[in-house]
Amino acid sequence: MDRQQLVRQLPPVHELVRESAGEHGNYPQHLLTDAAREVLAAWRRAILEEGAEPPGIADLADAVRRIVLDKLRMSLRPVINATGVVLHTNLGRAPLSDDALAAATAVARGYSNLELDLETGGRGSRYSHVEDLLKDLTGAEAALVVNNNAAAVLLCLSALARGKEVVVSRGELVEIGGSFRIPEVMAQSGAILKEVGTTNKIYPRDYERAIGPETALLLKVHPSNYRILGFTREVTREELVSLGRKYQLPVMEDLGSGVLVDLQQYGVGVEPTVQASIDAGMDLVTFSGDKLLGGPQAGVILGRSGLLQVLKEHPLLRALRVDKLTLAALEATLRAYQRKDAAETLPVLRMLAIRREELQSRAEHLRDGIACRAGDACSVTVIDGFSRVGGGALPLTELPTSLVVLRPKKATAAALAGRLRKGDPPVLVRVQEDGVLLDPRTIGEGDEEALVDAVAAALRCLISEQTG
Numbered sequence: 361m362d363r364q365q366l367v368r369q370l371p372p373v374h375e376l377v378r379e380s381a382g383e384h385g386n387y388p389q390h391l392l393t394d395a396a397r398e399v400l401a402a403w404r405r406a407i408l409e410e411g412a413e414p415p416g417i418a419d420l421a422d423a424v425r426r427i428v429l430d431k432l433r434m435s436l437r438p439v440i441n442a443t444g445v446v447l448h449t450n451l452g453r454a455p456l457s458d459d460a461l462a463a464a465t466a467v468a469r470g471y472s473n474l475e476l477d478l479e480t481g482g483r484g485s486r487y488s489h490v491e492d493l494l495k496d497l498t499g500a501e502a503a504l505v506v507n508n509n510a511a512a513v514l515l516c517l518s519a520l521a522r523g524k525e526v527v528v529s530r531g532e533l534v535e536i537g538g539s540f541r542i543p544e545v546m547a548q549s550g551a552i553l554k555e556v557g558t559t560n561k562i563y564p565r566d567y568e569r570a571i572g573p574e575t576a577l578l579l580k581v582h583p584s585n586y587r588i589l590g591f592t593r594e595v596t597r598e599e600l601v602s603l604g605r606k607y608q609l610p611v612m613e614d615l616g617s618g619v620l621v622d623l624q625q626y627g628v629g630v631e632p633t634v635q636a637s638i639d640a641g642m643d644l645v646t647f648s649g650d651k652l653l654g655g656p657q658a659g660v661i662l663g664r665s666g667l668l669q670v671l672k673e674h675p676l677l678r679a680l681r682v683d684k685l686t687l688a689a690l691e692a693t694l695r696a697y698q699r700k701d702a703a704e705t706l707p708v709l710r711m712l713a714i715r716r717e718e719l720q721s722r723a724e725h726l727r728d729g730i731a732c733r734a735g736d737a738c739s740v741t742v743i744d745g746f747s748r749v750g751g752g753a754l755p756l757t758e759l760p761t762s763l764v765v766l767r768p769k770k771a772t773a774a775a776l777a778g779r780l781r782k783g784d785p786p787v788l789v790r791v792q793e794d795g796v797l798l799d800p801r802t803i804g805e806g807d808e809e810a811l812v813d814a815v816a817a818a819l820r821c822l823i824s825e826q827t828g
C-alpha cells in the first residue's frame with residue numbers, strides 16, 4: 361500500500377471524537393475535537409514522512425483522551441515534599457494548620473465582616489482583625505499586615521524615607537531568592553541607600569558618620585540565607601536603637617522569618633524572636649507570615665503607633681493590601697500562639713520539633729512499604745542525615761533526621777527523581793550521588809501511602825522505558 365492509501369485508513373475527526381468520548385462522555389466536546397485533530401495530524405505526518413503504520417481507533421482515542429485530561433488538569437497542585445526542607449519557597453513555604461484552613465474556607469465560602477464593625481454597624485478596617493492579637497503577642501504598640509514581607513519593607517521605606525537617606529550595613533545588603541534585594545527595593549521606594557561599614561565588620565561609629573540632615577531611617581536587615589563567619593563585628597540591636605534615640609531617627613528591622621517562640625527549645629538553633637526585637641526598642645519590625653510563623657503568605661509590620669499611622673494613610677497600602685482569605689488564615693494561626701498550642705497545631709513547628717526516634721520509625725515504615733513494592737528494581741535503605749529549615753532561616757542549622765535512600769538498579773538516581781517529579785502526585789526529593797533521598801520530616805502525615813504508590817509507579821515507568 362502506498363502512503364496516501366495508509367493515510368486514508370485513519371478515521372475522520374467526528375468518528376475519533378465519538379470513540380474518544382466513550383460511554384461517560386464528560387469530556388468537553390471542543391477539547392475532544394481539538395485533540396482529535398492534533399492526533400490525526402501527527403499520524404498523517406508520521407505516515408507520509410516516515411511510512412508509519414496507522415494505529416487502530418482505540419489507540420488513537422487513548423491518545424486523544426490523554427491530551428484532553430492533560431488540558432483539564434489543574435496546573436497548581438499539591439505535591440509531596442520529601443526534600444526535608446521545611447520552608448521551601450518553591451513548594452509554597454508553610455503548610456497551614458487545620459484551624460487556618462477552616463477559617464479561610466469559612467470566610468471564602470460566603471460573606472464576612474471584613475470591613476464592617478459589627479458593634480456599631482459602621483465601616484470597619486480589614487486590618488483591625490489581627491492588630492490587637494499581634495500587639496498582645498509581641499508587645500508592639502501597633503500592627504499592620506500587607507501582602508508579603510517585601511511589600512512591608514517597600515511600604516515602610518516609601519512612606520518614611522522617600523527622597524531621604526536610609527543607613528544600612530554593607531554586610532546586610534541581602535538578596536533573598538533572586539527577586540528581593542535590599543538595594544533594589546530601596547531604589548523602588550525612592551529612598552537613597554547609604555551603605556556603611558565593610559562586609560564583615562561594622563561599628564556604631566560607622567553609622568554615626570553617615571547620619572546627617574538627609575537621614576530618615578536606620579535599617580537593620582536579618583541576613584536570612586547566609587552568615588558571615590570568622591573575623592566579624594556586628595552592630596547590635598541595642599546599639600542601633602541607642603543611636604536612633606541619640607539622633608532622633610526611627611530604627612527599623614527587617615527580621616525576614618519572624619518567629620514568636622524560642623526555637624532553642626526544639627534544639628533548632630538561635631533565631632531572634634519578634635518580641636526580642638520589639639523589646640530592644642526597634643521602632644518598626646517587619647517579617648513574613650509564611651516562614652517560621654507558620655501561616656499564610658503575608659507581611660507583618662509592627663511598631664510605634666505614630667509611624668504605623670503614616671503607613672496606614674499611605675496610598676501604596678491599597679496596592680499592597682492583604683485579602684480576606686489570608687487574613688482569616690493569619691488570624692487563626694496567631695490564635696494558636698494566643699492559646700499557646702502553636703507547637704502542637706502548626707505544621708511548621710511540628711515538623712521542626714519531631715523527635716529523632718519518630719523520624720527513624722517513619723523512615724523504616726516507608727522503607728518497608730517501598731521495598732515491598734519495588735521488588736528487585738531498586739535497593740531501599742535507611743541512613744542518618746539532616747533536614748533543613750529553609751525559607752531563608754537558620755542557613756547553617758542541620759536538623760538530624762533519618763533518610764530513606766533509593767538506588768534504582770538500572771537507572772540513575774536523577775532519572776528516578778525526574779519520574780517522581782512528573783508523577784501524580786508529584787514527589788520532590790533530594791538527589792545525592794547515586795541515591796534518591798526521602799526525608800520523612802516534611803512528608804505529610806497522611807501522605808505515606810500515596811508516596812509509596814508514587815515510587816512504585818515511577819519505578820514501573822523507568823523499567824518500561826528501558827524495555828520499550
Ligand SMILES: *Cc1c(COP(=O)(O)O)cnc(C)c1O
Nearest residue numbers: 508509510536584616617648752
Ligand atoms: C524572606 C525575606 C524577605 C521577603 O519576604 P517575602 O515574605 O518573601 O516577601 C525580606 N527580607 C528578609 C530578610 C527575608 O528573609
